[in-house]
Amino acid sequence: MGRVAAYIGIGSNVGDRRDFCSRALGLLGLLPESALTAYSSTYETQPVGDVGGPFLNLVAEVQTGLEPRRLLAILQETEQGLGRDAERRAGPRTLDLDLLLYGDRVINEEGVLVVPHPRLHLRRFVLTPLAELAPTRRHPTLHHTMAELLSSLQDPHEVRRVDDPVVPWIRPAGRCGLAGM
Numbered sequence: 001m002g003r004v005a006a007y008i009g010i011g012s013n014v015g016d017r018r019d020f021c022s023r024a025l026g027l028l029g030l031l032p033e034s035a036l037t038a039y040s041s042t043y044e045t046q047p048v049g050d051v052g053g054p055f056l057n058l059v060a061e062v063q064t065g066l067e068p069r070r071l072l073a074i075l076q077e078t079e080q081g082l083g084r085d086a087e088r089r090a091g092p093r094t095l096d097l098d099l100l101l102y103g104d105r106v107i108n109e110e111g112v113l114v115v116p117h118p119r120l121h122l123r124r125f126v127l128t129p130l131a132e133l134a135p136t137r138r139h140p141t142l143h144h145t146m147a148e149l150l151s152s153l154q155d156p157h158e159v160r161r162v163d164d165p166v167v168p169w170i171r172p173a174g175r176c177g178l179a180g181m
């Protein structure tokens with residue numbers, strides 16, 4: 001079966017942010033029918049809205065044979081397993097995992113799964129790591145590349161690359177690593 005390049009946004013702004021991101025990244029390397037093929041630099045980012053302190057954010061690329069709904073379900077189990085409080089949506093979060101892109105697929109299952117992620121093109125904390133990994137990939141409905149979306153972005157929130165990047169807690173099989181290194 002063919003595999004599809006999926007991009008997953010990882011964010012944390014509570015507790016040991018680096019450890020939560022590292023665990024999430026390592027678990028993406030353990031997904032069935034999948035390989036973790038790349039991950040971005042790590043960024044410290046100003047929170048958007050009243051959601052607590054600064055985040056660590058990065059984006060992972062996974063080549064996967066999992067269907068998008070199944071992948072989302074696993075991402076949600078991972079969030080819960082790593083302690084996110086499901087009662088407090090939009091509050092501070094130990095771990096947020098978003099399915100940003102799933103190949104060129106456009107999915108509109110209202111309230112359940114929307115791909116491309118509906119706020120992807122509006123958020124510097126998503127587009128900066130995503131454009132680092134996939135600068136020439138085109139947004140399936142807006143048709144601009146990720147690099148173009150980033151360069152025309154208005155979002156004033158600060159995004160700063162950190163010197164000491166998150167790495168997976170377990171070394172993924174195959175070739176994988178920080179973009180641009």
Ligand code: ADP
Pocket residue numbers: 072089090096097098099100111112113114115116117118
């Ligand atoms: P945020 O968009 O700020 O990350 P939440 O993580 O709190 O918001 O939203 C989770 C909800 O969004 C879940 O109910 C999930 O089903 C839904 N959702 C819709 N599309 C996606 C997607 N592409 N990735 C992750 N969650 C999604």
Ligand code: MG
Pocket residue numbers: 096097098
């Ligand atoms: Mg989310």
